[in-house]
Amino acid sequence: MSRGAMEENQGKRKNHSIIVAALVFLILTVVFVLVVTRKIYLGKFTLPFYLVVSGMYLFATSLEAEGGIGEWIASFSWTLNMFGLILFYQYGTGDTESWAYAWPLIFPTGPGLGQLSYGAVKARSDPFERGKVLIQIGLGLFVLSLIVFKLFVQ
Numbered sequence: 001m002s003r004g005a006m007e008e009n010q011g012k013r014k015n016h017s018i019i020v021a022a023l024v025f026l027i028l029t030v031v032f033v034l035v036v037t038r039k040i041y042l043g044k045f046t047l048p049f050y051l052v053v054s055g056m057y058l059f060a061t062s063l064e065a066e067g068g069i070g071e072w073i074a075s076f077s078w079t080l081n082m083f084g085l086i087l088f089y090q091y092g093t094g095d096t097e098s099w100a101y102a103w104p105l106i107f108p109t110g111p112g113l114g115q116l117s118y119g120a121v122k123a124r125s126d127p128f129e130r131g132k133v134l135i136q137i138g139l140g141l142f143v144l145s146l147i148v149f150k151l152f153v154q
Contacts, residue, residue, distance in 0.1 A: 059074055081110065
């Protein structure tokens with residue numbers, strides 16, 4: 001698809017940021033109510049849980065911010081989300097050695113996911129395209145560092 005056709009298609013899309021933000025806030029509220037009322041003990045998963053919840057809260061907040069500040073908040077929020085998700089994996093499997101090669105998933109993949117998500121929800125092509133590039137760079141670095149770590153270090 002050509003750049004002009006994509007921008008034309010983006011212009012027809014609607015901004016659904018308020019709906020997405022409301023759904024994220026609703027889901028976070030339900031999760032917190034369940035954790036508190038059911039007295040769910042998160043144990044070693046407390047830190048990753050709060051990182052992911054904080055990241056989702058910030059992402060929902062970024063959808064209501066206009067201009068560049070919303071993109072920055074979205075990037076930071078997905079950095080927190082990726083950090084929390086990697087900690088979930090590490091705490092669940094005991095694979096703490098993965099820090100040697102998992103860092104590219106936090107940065108630049110995390111901010112890339114933030115940009116991509118923000119651009120998709122706000123129907124803006126610039127952050128969407130920047131996010132795709134950052135995700136590709138991050139995943140490439142992840143695969144490269146994984147191969148180097150597994151072949152030469154372990």
